[in-house]
Amino acid sequence: MIDCPYCAEPIRAAAKKCRHCGEVLDIALRRAEDALRASERSGNVYMNAAVHSGPYRSPKSKLVAIVLALLLGGIGIHKFYLGRTAWGAIYLIFCWTFIPACVAFLEAIIYLLMPEDKFHEKYG
Ligand SMILES: [Zn+2]
Incomplete structure (x- = not known):
């Protein structure tokens, strides 16, 4: 058993995800989730930009x-x-x-x- 670095609750050393606070402990898994979150965020920015100012296509009049x-x-x-x-x-x-x-x-x-x-x- 080790202590979760996020909530300090005791969890199994092999745990990839804390069952108390839900934080991801496995480094590879954590990076993947961060990357996914980042791509979602940039995707939203791209969508908003396209809707509001349309830099990639001029709106038809x-x-x-x-x-x-x-x-x-x-x-x-x-x-x-x-x-x-x-x-x-x-x-x-x-x-x-x-x-x-x-x-x-x-x-x-x-x-x-x-x-x-x-x-x-x-x-x-
Ligand atoms: Zn935790």
Whole structure:
């Protein structure tokens, strides 16, 4: 038996974790837990930074998407702008049918009615 260095309760010498205070005694295990905690913390920082200031991707502007859909929606420019490249290509291919122009007009209205946060949630 040895005394736990954290709570001074007697524990078994081979114990990796104190059963009284829950502190990790095994050095390798302790390092692993610290590393895990550190990576979780830096992960949270990264997430917060992305949400609040977005240094890695510029947020898409709802207004720009609406204007593009109204003016150039017939050739799918707003889809390219919002990162929906495949859809943009489909609009471009079918632009001569004027169907994409009609759909784009409706989408402009949808963007207009969509709350700002929901728009960013969907398109970034
Ligand atoms: Zn302890």
